Amino acid sequence: MNKIGQPLRLGMWTVKSDNIPEFIKAWQISADWVSQNLPGDGEAALLQDAESPNKFISFAFSSNLEKAQEVMSQTEYQDLFSRVRALCDEVQPHGMNVVGYSSSGKNE
Numbered sequence: 449m450n451k452i453g454q455p456l457r458l459g460m461w462t463v464k465s466d467n468i469p470e471f472i473k474a475w476q477i478s479a480d481w482v483s484q485n486l487p488g489d490g491e492a493a494l495l496q497d498a499e500s501p502n503k504f505i506s507f508a509f510s511s512n513l514e515k516a517q518e519v520m521s522q523t524e525y526q527d528l529f530s531r532v533r534a535l536c537d538e539v540q541p542h543g544m545n546v547v548g549y550s551s552s553g554k555n556e
Contacts, residue, residue: 451549455513457492460540461504467535468502474535475506478528482508486519513543 463471472494479492492508510516519525533539 451509451546454546455510455516456544456546457506457508457510457513457516458542458544459504459506460538460542461506461536462538463502463504463536465502471504471532471535472496474528474532475504478525478532479506479508481525481528482516482519485522485525486510486516509546517543 461471461475475494479494483492488511492506495505495507497503497505508516520529
């Protein structure tokens with residue numbers, strides 16, 4: 449599957465150290481909500497930095513960033529996102545486009 453040109457939602461999170469388990473749970477709840485409300489955009493991941501465990505990166509491939517923004521502007525998502533954000537010192541959301549990609553094809 450060619451992912452070149454595919455939109456991607458990316459988040460960079462710096463979590464307050466005492467809130468790491470709660471952050472992971474809250475992020476999962478909000479990601480699950482997006483997956484249920486944005487058909488075809490169900491693949492998301494949260495990565496934790498091995499050297500700085502309070503730093504995370506999240507990403508989700510998207511079929512359409514505009515549609516994703518529309519869904520994420522809904523009140524229910526905003527409430528979920530506010531709970532996640534409150535556990536952080538810093539949040540940097542980004543809309544990206546895939547410009548390079550490599551895969552062996554074994555997991556597709």
